[in-house]
Amino acid sequence: MKKIGFLSFGHWANHPSYSTRTAGDTLLQSIDLAVAAEELGLDGAYFRVHHFAAQLASPFPLLSAIGAKTSKIEIGTGVIDMRYENPLYMVEDAGAADLISGGRLQLGISRGSPEQVIDGWRYFGYEPAAGETDAEMGRTKAMEFLDKLNGKGFARPNPNPMFPNPPGLLRLEPHSEGLRERIWWGAASNATAVWAAENAMHLQSSTLKFDENGKPFHIQQAEQIRLYKEAWKKAGHDREARVSVSRSIFAIMNDQDRAYFGQQGGGADKFGYIEPEKRAVFGRGYAAEPDKLIAQLAEDEAIQEADTILLTIPNTLGVEYNVHILESILKHVAPGLGWK
Template sequence: MKKIGFLSFGHWADHPAYSTRTARDTLLQSIELAVAAEAIGLDGAYFRVHHFARQLASPFPLLAAIGARTETIEIGTGVIDMRYENPLYMIEDAGAADLISGGRLQLGISRGSPEQVIDGWRYFGYEPAEGQTDADMGREKGLQFLEKLSGVGFAQPNPNPMFPNPPGLLRLEPHAEGLRNRIWWGAGSNATAVWAAEHGMNLQSSTLKDDESGKPFHIQQAEQIRLYKEAWKKAGHAREPRVSVSRSIFAIVSDQDRYYFGHEADRVDKIGMIEPNKRAIFGRSYAAEPEKLVRELALDEAIQEADTLLLTIPNTLGVDYNVHVLSAILEHVAPELGWR
C-alpha cells in the first residue's frame, strides 16, 4: 500500500489554453481540486512554493482553506524554501492551518533551490551570517523551526501582561500537537537526506537530485532513500519515518491524453546544471497506455522504496481534466502495482 497524492506547482498565465488565467483562478481551482481528489480516494494534496513567479507562493492561506473544505486528505507542501521564512511566524501560521484541518498538515521544507531572481531572500530582509552560505542559512532556519515547533516554552513573560499568562516560559500559539512529526525535508543530495534523518524529519525526494554516481535517476534516488533509512535507524528515533518521491505519470486512456502527453512516452533522464559547478539529474516522465505504464513503473526502484507517491499535475488544464488524470492512475495503474 502506498499513499498517493498530487503535487501542483500552481502556474497561471493569460494564455488561451489555460484554465488558470489569474492567481485567483489558481487558488480557487487548487481548493476545488483538493476537494475532488479527496472524493475519488486520493490521499494527499501538496503544493510547490515559488517566490517572484506566477505560481503559488504563500501556502498557509491555501492550506487552511483546503483544510476547512475537506475531512481526510493530507494537505502539504513540497517544499517551502526556508531561506525566505521567519521560522517563528511560520510556526503560528502552520499551527493555525493544522488545527483547522484537524491535524492533517504535512509540511515539506528545504534550504531552497534556484529561484526566479538573484538572492531573492535578500528582498525579504534575510542575510546569511558571516561565513554562512544561503544554504547554511536555510538549514539553520529549518532547525530553529523544528525546535520551537515542539511546544516547549522559551520566551520570558512580561510581569505586567495585557492578559494573564500560564506559569513558566511562553511558547508560540496556537500550538499544533504532533505537527513536529509531520515535517519533511526536501533533500537534493545523499548527504542532506542523512542530515534530515539525523534531525528526525521525514524525507521528500523530488524529480531531480545531485548526480552523484552517473547511474539512472531512479537508482540514485533509491540509494538516497536507503541511506536515509539507515541514518534514521542509527539515530534511534522512536517512530517510523515516511518517504515520498515525486513523479510525472500519465496513463493514456483517451485521445485527449494522447494529444497532451503522447510526446512524453519516450522521455529519458536528463543531465543539467542547477547551480554553477553542480551537476544534477532530472528523472524521466512516464506516459503510456496502462499496461505499458505498469511494466515501466514496476522497475522504478525509488518508488518501491517510498511509502508516498506525489503525482505532479498539469494544473493549468483545469480541475476536471486533472481529476481524470488522477482517476486514471487510481483505476488502471495503482491496483496492478499493489499500491491499492
C-alpha cells in the same frame, strides 16, 4: 501499499489554453481539486512554493482553506524554501493551519531551489550570518522552526501583560500537538537526506537530485532513500520514517490524453546544471497506456523504496481534466502495482 497524492506547481498565465488565467483562478481551483481528490480516495494534496513567479507562493492561507473544506486527505507542501521564512511566524501559521485541518498537515521544507531572481531572500530582509552560505542559513532556520514546533516555553513573560499569563516561559501560539512529527525535508543530495534522518524529518525526494555517481536517476534516488532509512534507524527515533517521491505519470486513456502527453512517454533521464559546478540528474516522465505504465513503473527502484507517490499535475488544464488524470492512475495503474 502506498499513499498516492498530487503535487501542483500552481501556475497561471493569461494564455488562451489555460484554465488558470489569474492567481485567483489557481487558488480557487486548487481548493476544488483537493476536495475532488479526497472524494476520489486520493491520500494527499501537495503544493509547490515559488517566490517572484506566477505560481503558488504563500501556502498557509491555501492549506487552511483546503483543511476547512476537507476531512481526510493529507495536505502538504513540496517544498517551502526556508531561506525566505521567519521560523517563529511560520510556527504560528503552521499551527493554525494544522488545527483547522484537524492535524492533517504534512509540511515539506528545504533550503530551497534555483530562483526567479538573484538571492530573492535578500528582498525579504534575510542575510546569511558571517561565514555562512545561504544553504546553511536555510538549514539553520529549519532547525529553529523544528525546535519551536515542540511547544516548549522560551520567551520571558511581561510582568504587566495585557492578559494574564500562564506560569513559566511562554511558547508560540497556537500550538498544534504532533505537527513536529509531520515535517519533511526536500533533499537534493545523499548528505542532506542523512541529515534529515538524523533530525527526525521525513524525506521528500523529487524528480531531480545532484548527480553523485552518474547512474540512472531512479537508481541514485533509491540509493539516497536507503541511506536515509539507515540513518533513521541508527538515530533510534521512536516512530516510523516516511519517504515520498514525485513523478510525472500520465495514463493514455483517450485521444485528448494522447494529444497532451503522447510524445512524453519515450523520454529519458537528463543531466545538467541547476547551480554552477553542481551537476544534477533529472528523472524521466511516464506517459503510456496503463499496461505499459505498470511495466515501466515496476522497474523504478525509487518508487519501490518510497511509501508515498506524489503525481505532478498540469494544474493549468483545469480541475475536471486533472481529476481525470488522477482517476485514471487510481483505477487503471495503481491496482496493477499494488499501490492501493
